[in-house]
Amino acid sequence: MTTSDPGQRRAPIEIAPEDFRKAGYRVVDQLAAFLETLPQRPVTTGESPKEIKNLLGSKSLPEEGVALGSLLDDTIDLLVNHSLFNGHPRFWGYITSAAAPIGAFGDFIAAMVNPNVGAWLISPVASEIEAQTVRWTAEILGYPAGCGGLLVSGGNVANFVGFMAARNSKATRNIRKEGLAQGNGNRLTMYCSAETHTWIVKAVDQYGLGTDSIRWIRTDDKLRIDVAALREQIVNDKAAGYIPFLVVGTAGSTGIGLIDPLPVLAELCREFDLWFHVDAAYGGFAACLPDAPADLLGLREADSVVIDPHKWLYSPLEAGVALVRDPDNLRSAFSHTPPSYYKFDQNLEENPINYYDLGPQNSRGFRALKVWLAYQQVGREGYVRMISDDVQLARRLFDLAKEHPALEAFTQNLSITTFRYVPEDLEQGIEQVESYLNLLNTELLTRLQRGGEVFLSNALVRDTYLLRVCIVNFRTSLADIEALPNIVVRVGKQVDEDIRPDALR
Ligand SMILES: *Cc1c(COP(=O)(O)O)cnc(C)c1O
Numbered sequence: 001m002t003t004s005d006p007g008q009r010r011a012p013i014e015i016a017p018e019d020f021r022k023a024g025y026r027v028v029d030q031l032a033a034f035l036e037t038l039p040q041r042p043v044t045t046g047e048s049p050k051e052i053k054n055l056l057g058s059k060s061l062p063e064e065g066v067a068l069g070s071l072l073d074d075t076i077d078l079l080v081n082h083s084l085f086n087g088h089p090r091f092w093g094y095i096t097s098a099a100a101p102i103g104a105f106g107d108f109i110a111a112m113v114n115p116n117v118g119a120w121l122i123s124p125v126a127s128e129i130e131a132q133t134v135r136w137t138a139e140i141l142g143y144p145a146g147c148g149g150l151l152v153s154g155g156n157v158a159n160f161v162g163f164m165a166a167r168n169s170k171a172t173r174n175i176r177k178e179g180l181a182q183g184n185g186n187r188l189t190m191y192c193s194a195e196t197h198t199w200i201v202k203a204v205d206q207y208g209l210g211t212d213s214i215r216w217i218r219t220d221d222k223l224r225i226d227v228a229a230l231r232e233q234i235v236n237d238k239a240a241g242y243i244p245f246l247v248v249g250t251a252g253s254t255g256i257g258l259i260d261p262l263p264v265l266a267e268l269c270r271e272f273d274l275w276f277h278v279d280a281a282y283g284g285f286a287a288c289l290p291d292a293p294a295d296l297l298g299l300r301e302a303d304s305v306v307i308d309p310h311k312w313l314y315s316p317l318e319a320g321v322a323l324v325r326d327p328d329n330l331r332s333a334f335s336h337t338p339p340s341y342y343k344f345d346q347n348l349e350e351n352p353i354n355y356y357d358l359g360p361q362n363s364r365g366f367r368a369l370k371v372w373l374a375y376q377q378v379g380r381e382g383y384v385r386m387i388s389d390d391v392q393l394a395r396r397l398f399d400l401a402k403e404h405p406a407l408e409a410f411t412q413n414l415s416i417t418t419f420r421y422v423p424e425d426l427e428q429g430i431e432q433v434e435s436y437l438n439l440l441n442t443e444l445l446t447r448l449q450r451g452g453e454v455f456l457s458n459a460l461v462r463d464t465y466l467l468r469v470c471i472v473n474f475r476t477s478l479a480d481i482e483a484l485p486n487i488v489v490r491v492g493k494q495v496d497e498d499i500r501p502d503a504l505r
Pocket of ligand 1: 156199251252253254279280281283308
């Protein structure tokens with residue numbers, strides 16, 4: 001130790017309280033300025049991967065430390081001048097929300113106190129806050145508040161949790177002990193439509209069932225799972241000796257926001273004694289709206305539900321929640337006999353919640369705090385208002401696209417609207433024109449994304465390439481939405497001039 005006073009350790013990573021206060025105020029001032037200027041900034045600078053890489057250079061790991069002040073200043077500069085801002089009022093890509101500022105305070109406080117929410121003993125208040133956050137999440141959905149649940153990184157991992165609870169509950173042998181190879185695991189089958197998010201493929205791979213265990217059920221004309229086809233497949237599989245165990249319904253598909261007929265799926269699962277899992281990562285929170293679609297409310301009947309606070313609760317990344325109706329089904333899917341060095345409960349009489357028993361993680365961060373704070377900052381009423389506004393804006397955009405002579409509106413579900421640019425002199429329906437329109441809109445999207453005025457993404461509906469706006473953004477105003485059609489058409493015209501083949505001129 002390089003200290004002159006042997007009683008005092010001076011660790012290079014420590015920041016003394018007075019320095020912490022100074023640096024902290026400075027960081028907050030800079031971030032407040034960032035918040036102030038955000039609407040005037042481009043959504044993205046559109047820099048190339050090479051340009052971004054060059055910002056960092058190729059220097060190796062620093063041998064010695066640098067001054068704290070300039071380190072923080074430079075880092076904030078780097079990030080606010082070269083990032084893509086999903087908190088910008090005109091960011092509507094994928095399903096990534098603007099981040100609630102209260103969430104930044106939540107993560108900050110969580111990191112300072114740093115509870116390890118793996119076990120109650122080492123995170124007493126934090127464990128109870130997480131339990132309350134899970135209960136409130138169930139409440140806002142109208143799901144039974146006595147359910148089990150926990151926070152994880154996002155929708156993918158939350159879906160894995162539900163998947164494991166399903167497998168453990170419905171498998172006819174003890175797969176946890178015997179593994180798949182010994183038993184009949186290779187006969188387990190599960191059911192979903194092609195609109196299901198890609199987590200499903202990762203789940204069957206990771207947990208050893210393999211992609212052949214997925215029965216991809218065809219969809220109806222609205223891209224919802226075809227229930228008659230589903231029933232037929234289940235009946236046939238049972239007759240052939242398979243063991244159906246799980247049906248996945250989607251509540252707000254990632255592409256166009258469609259909702260599977262959840263109440264009908266729930267009924268079918270009861271009839272065949274199957275686990276009913278609902279992936280409501282994006283759309284679930286719309287269940288709090290007074291005019292929530294009946295199909296969506298069917299998520300209340302599910303054995304497990306996945307929901308992402310980092311989508312429609314506007315929580316900063318990362319925050320996903322898995323809910324399991326019967327808490328015992330969650331515990332028995334993940335709890336194993338603890339090793340001898342796990343003595344978390346010896347002095348605790350009341351059997352407190354130990355989250356390492358309820359999910360795949362061991363050490364766990366305090367993700368719940370930012371969600372818990374936001375629930376209290378705005379209340380249920382605040383969320384109803386913001387989610388409802390997002391939906392209204394998406395509907396308004398659909399109408400604007402419908403009215404515009406050079407735009408064609410396609411779908412409108414929840415807060416997702418799809419449309420495409422169609423030059424007025426082109427006649428749709430002809431094969432050659434259709435394939436050109438796909439090319440045109442693909443290139444148009446690329447230019448819009450690089451341009452920084454707005455940020456959209458795309459959807460593909462029955463081979464038609466569409467521009468897709470997903471509003472999970474409490475900063476978007478009506479003016480932002482009303483500006484979009486003319487931006488799309490202006491850039492679309494340029495692209496059309498540049499790339500239209502002679503045969504179509
Ligand atoms: C976003 C999404 C996922 C994946 O969630 P992540 O938080 O990105 O891991 C899964 N399913 C649906 C329906 C989604 O919208």
